[in-house]
Amino acid sequence: MAIGFETTAPSTAMTMLRAEALGLTNFSVFCNHVTIIPAIKAILDSPDLRLDGFIGPGHVSTVIGCRPYEFIAAGHGKPLVCAGFEPLDILQSVYMLMLQLAEGRCEVENQYSRVVPWDGNLKALQVINQTMALRPYFEWRGLGFISHSALAVNDRYAAFDAERIFDVPGVRVADPKACQCGEVLKGVLKPWECKVFGTACTPETPIGTCMVSSEGACAAYYNFGRFSRERVKQATRTVDIELSSARP
Amino acid sequence: MCLGIPGEIIEILSDRPDLARVDVCGVKRAINIGLLEGEELGAGDWVLIHVGFAMSKIDEREAKAALEFLEGIGLAYAEELAALSDSNIT
Amino acid sequence: MRFVDEFRDADKALALSAQIAALCEPGRRYKFMEVCGGHTHTIYKHGLEDYLPDTVQLVHGPGCPVCVIPMGRVDDAIAIAEEPGVIMTSFGDMMRVPGGAGVVLRLQRRGCRYPDGVLAVGRVEGGAGQPGQAGRVHGDRVRDDRPVDGDDDAAG
Secondary structure (H helix, E strand, C coil), X not given: CEEECCCCHHHXXXXXXXXXXXXXXXXXXXXXXXXXXXXXHHXXXXXXXXXXXXXXXXXXXXXXXXXXXXXXXXXXXXXXXXXXXXXXXXXXXXXXHXXXXXXXXXXXXXXXXXXXXXXXXXXHHHHHHHHEEECCEEEECCCEEEECCEEEECHHHHHHEHHHHCCCCCCXXXXXXXXXXXXXXXXXXXXXXXXXXXXXXXXXCCCCHHXXXXXXXXHHHHHHHHHHHHHHHHHHHHHHHHHXXXXX | CCCCEEEEEEEECCCCCXXXXXXECCEEEEEECHHHCCCCCCXXXXXXXXXXXXXXXXXXXXXXXXXXXXXXXXXXXXXXXXXXXXXXXX | CCCCHHHHCXXXXXXXXXXXXXXXXXXXXXXXXXXXXXXXXXXXXXXXXHHCCCCEEEEEXXXXXXXXXXXXXXXXXXXXXXXXXXXXXXXXXXXXXECCCCEHHHXXXXXXXCCECCHHHHHHHCCXXXXXXXXXXXXXXXXXXXXXXHCCEECC
């Protein structure tokens, strides 16, 4: 089952190409790759949010580069900085966004330039195009149906498409009533604001996807966020005491 | 899904030029470098690895520039703190 | 670890924190969205929001590709995995997502096999569908009579 944004799509594509080269007849892909730009567009079009800018994806950008984000700055007036994954990468990216706002600029910048090439990875894009095609539409949890936002195995590689080989029910299932993943995914709710966070919905007994995946906002907050808040409060108190005692 | 790790190329496999042996913190594995087909890769180069594939060659100049920026920020901050504690203004 | 440790220095984090605070306009609030699950993870793991002034808020968007998969698609995956002779591989997180019909990982108890997701490539390298390793679904499913060597191996 293939999952991921454009970061992992090239790996799936390369695997299919290798399967083709080896002449395998018993390998297929259930393709659920999604693309980031339509998701960002859906956020920009959402009336719920007033954002000042974006911290742009890191590894997705190694594949698609930084150009696809230019419409966000040029068309929607929001700056975007592609960021790395270490703490200083994120903080530097916030700094770069704040600097843009202070200086009246609105651009796409690349903080993760040691890894992200501005033009992306052409070979990766080529193998995706060779083996996959954009679906006319795809349902996203929390965002509804978005057009041209996900990939499917294309006709040329149909022999490796699990959806054509197997019968899939294709039935829409509504989220459980208590689940507020949709709003968390759009950034409208913080994890701790969800009614079932930490009570009915925990990593051991997840109700929704935000709590299952280690990258989900709820799982991340549950596992790390709650404790670090306390820790940093302590540290800040210590720093304040030091500074005040440093004054003559 | 996003987790990528930097690894150092030890050698390109002679019978499979689309594979390379890399060292990630002492762990040595073969990974696929097919996505970096156009790049010149050799022993000692660093790549970003994601689910067994090299996604990008790490640009050491850019890495150095990023670190120099952070050093500069750190230095400026340290100077500010020093100036604050040295000052006579209360 | 090279290219990692240098970007975790706490002193430099405090320095950046001060610079960010210095750029805040009085009375203005700032909201930035990140759209990458890896960023969400780093922000919470290292408590980065607490390095930011109260007026600068980070918001998490639809950056987790596992999280945005609707329950119906999980059920589709389960349907494929339950086919006789199928071995399904995926990334670990995806195995634990609840669909309407259950959780993909729990099918292990019914005889399906889930090798590690990274092995999807390895399985192709290894010629996929090694004899004797095909999964079987027991219970009320029809058993597949095809020989083990030729079993379908749906992976990825």
